[in-house]
Amino acid sequence: MNKNLLLKIKESLTSVLPITVIVLILHMTISPIPKGTLALFLVGTVFLIIGMGLFTLGADLAMMPMGELVGAGIAKSKKLIFMVIVSLIFGIIITVAEPDLQVLARQVPSVPDPIIIWSVAIGVGVFLVIALLRIVFQLRLSYLLLIFYIGLFIIAAFTSVDFLSVAFDSGGVTTGPITVPFIMALGLGISTVRGDKASHDDSFGLVALCSVGPILAVLLMALFYNPTSGTYEALSKIEVHSIKELFHLFIEEIPHYMKEVAIALSPIVGFFGLFQVFSLKLNHRKIAKIIIGVLYTYMGLVIFLTGVNLGFLPVGKYLGSKIASLPYNQILIPLGMVMGFFIVTAEPAVHVLTKQVENITGGSISRKSILASLSIGIAISVGLAMLRVLTGISIWYMILPGYGIALILTFFVPKIFTAIAFDSGGVASGPMTATFLLPFAMGACEQLGGNVLSDAFGIVAMVAMTPLVTIQILGLVYNIKNRISSDEVVLLPNESEEIIDFEEDN
Template sequence: MNNLIEKIKESLSSVLPITIIVVILHFVLTPMPTGLFMLFLTGAILLIVGMGLFTLGADISMMPMGERIGAELTKSRKLMALIIISFLMGFMITVAEPDLQVLAGQVPSIADNVIIGAVAFGVGIFLVISLLRIVFQIKLSYVLLVFYAIIFILAYFTPNDFVPVAFDSGGVTTGPITVPFIMALGLGVAAVRGGKSAHDDSFGLVALCSVGPVLSVLVLGLFYNTSGSYEEVVIAEVSNFRDIINIYMHEFPHFFKEVALALSPIVIAFIIFQFIFLKLPKTHLIKLSVGIIYTFLGLVVFLTGVNVGFLPAGNYIGHALAGLDYNWMLIPIGMVMGFFIVAAEPAVHVLNKQVEEVTGGAISKRAMLISLSLGVAVSIGIAMIRILTGISIWYFIVPGYAIALLLMFYVPQIFTGIAFDSGGVASGPMTATFMLPFAMGAADAVGGNILTDAFGLVAMVAMTPLITIQILGVVYKLKVGKFEKVEENITEDESNEIIDLEGGEQ
């Protein structure tokens, strides 16, 4: 119980800033209908409770399960088993990823199942590639260079309307269910594989699993017509507190089913591994079961709150701000929101905790969070500029990824893995269900093209951390270099003193 209270306190500190910003906007610039405002506040409470339950559950169950399955797959030394099982798990987890369901429902002209199937196939293939990279110890930077080159060549031939959607799909796929399990899977494989690069290889799975969906959706863009009418966000009518309760109670079963479907592949895979290979004692299984329940309930509560309370509020505020005479306010307000909203992403806390543990505290959770927050603030600012001016996403993603890929050659390898993982992690459900609707509302208000101007926000959120985290790596490298130089000088001085003493004695 103490652990749960501690986690809820952490989630309160994460969700409170963005809640306060929206409350201030409501009273100062963009007054929302009373019912919508009450839905938002209720959603904020659900976010706090849900994130607390989820992060505790991920610590107790998702991470240990992923590590054990990854370790067992590697120990078996059966390459075909590793390929088949990792593909199926990547595919099945992605099919039910709630963030992907949100994105697919917002893209006109293409059936939801087509987009979901293509993205899931991409994740399955690239989960296999990322695990094989660890097994055969291929440098992550080489793999990323090759596949990002393919992405940009393919994007050149894809209709412009579809490019932002493709890059967004890479960001939303790596959500709160996928990230903890995939990261732990890589940690387990790297630990058994061993070698000097084991720590470095622990990261990079999320990065490569974000590449697969982009390629898959770009290929779809070559065959589908992307024109179509955009379905506007419907704001529910609320007149009293009973209406709020009824709306949330109506949506709970939907997310209950979604999360159950998303978690089931992981649970089934673990049960199979338990009976055949692991054979863990009863006490371990009870602890894991409790963790799964926490994870399940946490995600149901979190996703209901964010979809019912935050999604329509984000859309309304974006539309209202863009409709003001001084709509340039979208840029600074968007940046402030971006800075704080990343702290409310459940998977961010999972990544930051693992980074701190794997690096032995050399990269703290606080340093990671600040770097991510700055990156996301910049990305939201750029996204707002795009909405107000209609500038093509190409002018940002090409130089952005060029800088990120160039930095790979100047930072320790572990920072490359962490940076590219961070890009996928930062663009989670809060981005998909608050910031993306915020951008859509703004684009609609200024009369822009929602597909080309609003979509692409998730892609920007996924891109900027690649640069900021690697800059953190450059700083870390310089600090370590200075420390080693000082240590070397101290050692030399001590040696000289010993020689002088020896000379004096003689």
């Protein structure tokens, strides 16, 4: 076996093992799981480990290099109108192909699926343009975030609470494991060509701004649609009663995810192919390496998504429902916090983010510190989400102070920590959240007789929000320590002062 692949699989085993142990402990203590559901979970865990290993290796070999090369190619053209058109089209097509968006669209009542999908896609496309222009013109991310989130909350004040939860959830699901590595690398490619000493700080923040577009799109739709005119689509129950049925289910579903991942990956691969033909003209050896990386990415995501959807989704919903029926169901809060703390390490895109942070900062911001901050943030968010499920408290009381604190912190921490924090919100709310934590919350909410749309939905939004605070607090601590040890804080080595001079095309 390839040594790099073996290393990646070992890393994914370390990431997935804690949440697996937690589920097995719950099975042996307060919430015995039916044999068929447990068997699905165990097989799904194996799929998860192998799939994540393949995906992270593929991201290293293909997704990140492709994004950097395309970003550098766009920047070197020095044509502003070219960047705007290309990034707008790219943002739209990759979002339309995002599998998690299809799932979200089916859950929004009274809004036709194509309308929500294309509205969200346009929102992502527009904000990808804004994110890239921010790098070119060196606009401060904190100012943009403050302006956009104030605008969001003003619109949200006139929005139904049902749409509010779904709107903020949409910001997380549209930045999935397929698009995040490419988008992050796209920013790195453009900032590298810019080349000044602040360029590496500005290479982060694309995911942060791309997460704003979907929220704004759904909030604007809420002004024209009545959420009470429909109902959410309940999760279908997955059951098996024998080993034969179990393997038949996995074999039957794999072609579905093969098609889904192929559709999602094809815009990125096609986009890169056009740049290769007309601009990059890489040699055959480099192209062969990228092709192998794409295959690793494809196989990894097919195996990963099969595992989480067939193995983790039914267990999540069952455990949520079963624990909520206990006389001491308040245990949902601490239990949710423990699961949230460990589950973030099983998100594929989180590993891509932490590795890029460590590489770009030369190790001055370590993977361990980012992962620890993320884990604490997700633990808090899931605990708050379980509190909402138990009490029915409005999501307003969570997101308004949460984003308020996050936006205030942007003026007191190093710029790179602000960008990493807001990127991490979109990265952390990936398929593990959508297929384990959300079903867990929905199962609990249904058992308690609550409103699933307003009380269970919103957990993705909570997962996307709390890292904004915890990682910026890490940046605040980091800055204080550096000021104590030195009069001047230097996060990154100085770079040359070359700036891109873009032409305005009429």
